[in-house]
Amino acid sequence: MKKTMRAFRMLKWQEPPALVEIDLPEPGPGEIRIKVAGNGVCQSDLHMPHLPAVMEQFLGWKMPFTLGHEVGGWIDKLGSGVVGHEEGQPVAIVSTRSCGHCLECDAGFDNACDWNKVGRGYGMNGGIADYLIVESDRPILKLDKLDPRRAGPLTDAGSTSFHGVRRVTDRLGPGRTAFVIGAGGLGSFAIQYLKILTTARIVVADVAPDKRARAIELGADEVVDGALENVAGELLKRTDGRGADAVLDFVGTTATIATSIASLAKLGRYALIGAGEGKLEAPLMGALSGKGASICSFVGGTAEDTRSAIELAEQGLLRNDVEFFDIADSAKAFEKLAAGQLAGRAVIVP
Ligand SMILES: [Zn+2]
Numbered sequence: 001m002k003k004t005m006r007a008f009r010m011l012k013w014q015e016p017p018a019l020v021e022i023d024l025p026e027p028g029p030g031e032i033r034i035k036v037a038g039n040g041v042c043q044s045d046l047h048m049p050h051l052p053a054v055m056e057q058f059l060g061w062k063m064p065f066t067l068g069h070e071v072g073g074w075i076d077k078l079g080s081g082v083v084g085h086e087e088g089q090p091v092a093i094v095s096t097r098s099c100g101h102c103l104e105c106d107a108g109f110d111n112a113c114d115w116n117k118v119g120r121g122y123g124m125n126g127g128i129a130d131y132l133i134v135e136s137d138r139p140i141l142k143l144d145k146l147d148p149r150r151a152g153p154l155t156d157a158g159s160t161s162f163h164g165v166r167r168v169t170d171r172l173g174p175g176r177t178a179f180v181i182g183a184g185g186l187g188s189f190a191i192q193y194l195k196i197l198t199t200a201r202i203v204v205a206d207v208a209p210d211k212r213a214r215a216i217e218l219g220a221d222e223v224v225d226g227a228l229e230n231v232a233g234e235l236l237k238r239t240d241g242r243g244a245d246a247v248l249d250f251v252g253t254t255a256t257i258a259t260s261i262a263s264l265a266k267l268g269r270y271a272l273i274g275a276g277e278g279k280l281e282a283p284l285m286g287a288l289s290g291k292g293a294s295i296c297s298f299v300g301g302t303a304e305d306t307r308s309a310i311e312l313a314e315q316g317l318l319r320n321d322v323e324f325f326d327i328a329d330s331a332k333a334f335e336k337l338a339a340g341q342l343a344g345r346a347v348i349v350p
């Protein structure tokens with residue numbers, strides 16, 4: 001076996017990542033080496049070259065590291081002491097790293113575990129490589145019929161989106177309205193989960209006509225042009241002034257935050273998932289006055305959410321559009337994502 005492998009890595013702070021040849025990693029005690037089948041590319045990967053070097057002290061990230069936190073692959077080699085896993089098994093790796101024994105992990109919110117500050121592809125070696133090392137005592141999900149090349153996006157985009165929907169389903173009984181803002185990677189999954197898990201009416205806003213058309217294909221009942229002057233006004237008009245019982249904001253800009261708050265029905269819930277760095281410009285108490293509404297923020301999905309996303313995909317209930325790129329074209333995949341030129345999730349295949 002070759003003693004080196006290819007990896008698309010951050011080599012220095014504030015510099016673009018590069019494809020380099022590095023030593024093939026050996027699994028230590030309790031570790032597993034995964035042969036990567038495919039790694040999905042996420043918006044958050046695009047931020048990496050812009051992050052300040054202070055991340056090193058601030059979060060404990062170590063440069064250099066390999067990018068990629070949406071991994072599907074096969075178990076390749078077991079380190080000493082690893083039990084319950086077999087070489088050759090197709091798997092998906094839960095994206096968010098967690099310890100398994102803190103308050104949040106115990107409560108089933110392992111996505112909020114402190115260990116998530118350093119993870120595969122953010123501060124430690126990730127999956128845009130031929131191989132990857134993972135800890136064997138944290139969730140590694142076995143795949144059945146699902147192609148491991150397609151599983152990666154389910155571990156982050158699919159899982160985070162499932163988490164978002166799960167946090168609002170109690171607001172979405174029959175006759176209620178779910179308002180999805182942004183029908184990109186995560187939003188597309190959310191529309192499908194809402195359709196599978198609830199009987200609510202699904203209204204989707206997006207600025208792109210092709211994404212609105214796709215939202216209808218995925219199960220949205222109605223779409224709103226996200227470029228309208230008053231998107232919330234349009235939503236209120238379509239709900240006889242009541243508003244949305246749940247708003248899932250996959251954009252998170254100042255404009256969509258304002259739209260989300262103004263669109264909420266009484267006792268509505270606003271799930272802010274998009275990392276658009278928007279600001280809340282109006283007094284929150286005033287905006288929510290008399291509504292009894294709630295707001296939740298997000299840090300990815302849990303292991304359970306990832307299991308659920310994968311199970312739905314295994315059952316053939318989930319459309320998961322991907323566009324494959326050879327690892328040699330990793331930079332091109334990043335460029336196309338940045339330019340908004342992808343129809344599905346970019347998956348980098350070694
Ligand atoms: Zn991500």
Ligand SMILES: [Zn+2]
Nearest residue numbers: 099102105113
């Ligand atoms: Zn924990």
